[in-house]
Amino acid sequence: MSAVITAHGVRRTYGSGDKAFEAVRGVDLDVTEGEIFALLGTNGAGKTSTLDLLEGMASPTRGEITVFGKDPVRDRRLVRPETGIMLQSGGLPAELTVRETLEMWRSTSTHPTTVDDVLAMVGLEHRADVRVRALSGGEQRRVDLACALLGRPRLLFLDEPTTGLDPESRRSVWRLLSGLRSAGVTMVLTTHYLDEAEALADRIAIMHEGGIVRRGTLREIVGDHPATIAFDHPGMPFPQPDGAQVDITGIRVTVHTRNLQGDLHTLLDWARDQRVPLVGLAANAASLESVFLDVAKDKPAPRDTGRPQQSPTDPQIGALA
Numbered sequence: 001m002s003a004v005i006t007a008h009g010v011r012r013t014y015g016s017g018d019k020a021f022e023a024v025r026g027v028d029l030d031v032t033e034g035e036i037f038a039l040l041g042t043n044g045a046g047k048t049s050t051l052d053l054l055e056g057m058a059s060p061t062r063g064e065i066t067v068f069g070k071d072p073v074r075d076r077r078l079v080r081p082e083t084g085i086m087l088q089s090g091g092l093p094a095e096l097t098v099r100e101t102l103e104m105w106r107s108t109s110t111h112p113t114t115v116d117d118v119l120a121m122v123g124l125e126h127r128a129d130v131r132v133r134a135l136s137g138g139e140q141r142r143v144d145l146a147c148a149l150l151g152r153p154r155l156l157f158l159d160e161p162t163t164g165l166d167p168e169s170r171r172s173v174w175r176l177l178s179g180l181r182s183a184g185v186t187m188v189l190t191t192h193y194l195d196e197a198e199a200l201a202d203r204i205a206i207m208h209e210g211g212i213v214r215r216g217t218l219r220e221i222v223g224d225h226p227a228t229i230a231f232d233h234p235g236m237p238f239p240q241p242d243g244a245q246v247d248i249t250g251i252r253v254t255v256h257t258r259n260l261q262g263d264l265h266t267l268l269d270w271a272r273d274q275r276v277p278l279v280g281l282a283a284n285a286a287s288l289e290s291v292f293l294d295v296a297k298d299k300p301a302p303r304d305t306g307r308p309q310q311s312p313t314d315p316q317i318g319a320l321a
């Protein structure tokens with residue numbers, strides 16, 4: 001599979017002088033043809049700033065990006081007809097009907113599909129003659145998606161595509177995106193919904209403070225992360241499994257382990273032999289949520305299974321590495 005997007009050492013600074021703020025701090029990534037690539041991260045991590053650069057809406061302050069082998073800013077006229085963009089807030093004209101809005105967008109596309117086609121794809125046929133201002137937030141989001149699909153894109157950028165949608169509508173958008181992937185469309189999406197990334201993404205990158213701090217398939221990201229065994233302190237010395245990290249907060253003991261089954265056995269065997277109950281025992285395998293929360297807490301943990309992205313002296317990443 002060929003790379004549809006490549007980014008090397010990409011940085012983005014807003015403002016200048018005393019007011020300069022570096023929102024993207026040395027991002028490397030590649031997106032392969034036909035995959036769904038999810039960018040996750042805390043608020044302000046730099047997801048939208050990165051997406052803007054990949055979309056060619058702005059040039060990086062430093063670094064290089066290619067989309068279909070071209071520069072998305074310099075070669076915009078070649079790249080743009082192949083891409084669909086769903087921004088975080090669409091800003092659609094409120095007074096136009098859904099159909100008028102889509103007709104307007106259609107007239108700007110190079111090789112568009114029909115308005116009826118996209119209305120059916122996003123499930124809004126019955127709202128075609130309603131003004132945009134009268135739509136619910138979730139329906140407006142679906143019009144944003146319909147606009148992004150009108151040009152029959154080979155590459156779709158989706159910035160929080162299901163924010164504001166009810167659970168059933170979210171699932172119908174997931175089905176639509178899965179179908180587009182099966183048809184060969186490549187997608188880059190940002191989301192705050194971890195279940196969305198779990199359900200859809202072939203690969204995930206988690207951003208924090210402008211850099212990618214974890215990346216890989218769901219299995220790779222979660223597999224790199226320790227499981228936990230928690231229980232109330234038994235009031236006497238208990239076995240500390242080899243290689244596990246044990247935290248004690250008040251009476252609560254948390255064992256962080258990469259050998260959940262073995263260490264759980266050790267603790268349970270010990271408790272049985274000692275006739276000690278392990279009160280409040282809870283064993284949890286690592287999950288995308290636990291990885292994400294760890295990143296958000298800025299906890300030290302092994303960073304990123306992909307290529308090195310920042311110099312070892314980069315202060316932001318130094319805090320995480």
Ligand SMILES: Nc1ncnc2c1ncn2[C@@H]1O[C@H](COP(=O)(O)OP(=O)(O)OP(=O)(O)O)[C@@H](O)[C@H]1O
Nearest residue numbers: 014015021023041042043044045046047048049050
């Ligand atoms: N035009 C701008 N001028 C100055 N700073 C900006 C600008 N746009 C974004 N920023 C800052 O850059 C950082 C990254 O913002 P960005 O919107 O890329 O994050 P995000 O990960 O998409 O966040 P969210 O999940 O909240 O949408 C934030 O600190 C934000 O305040």
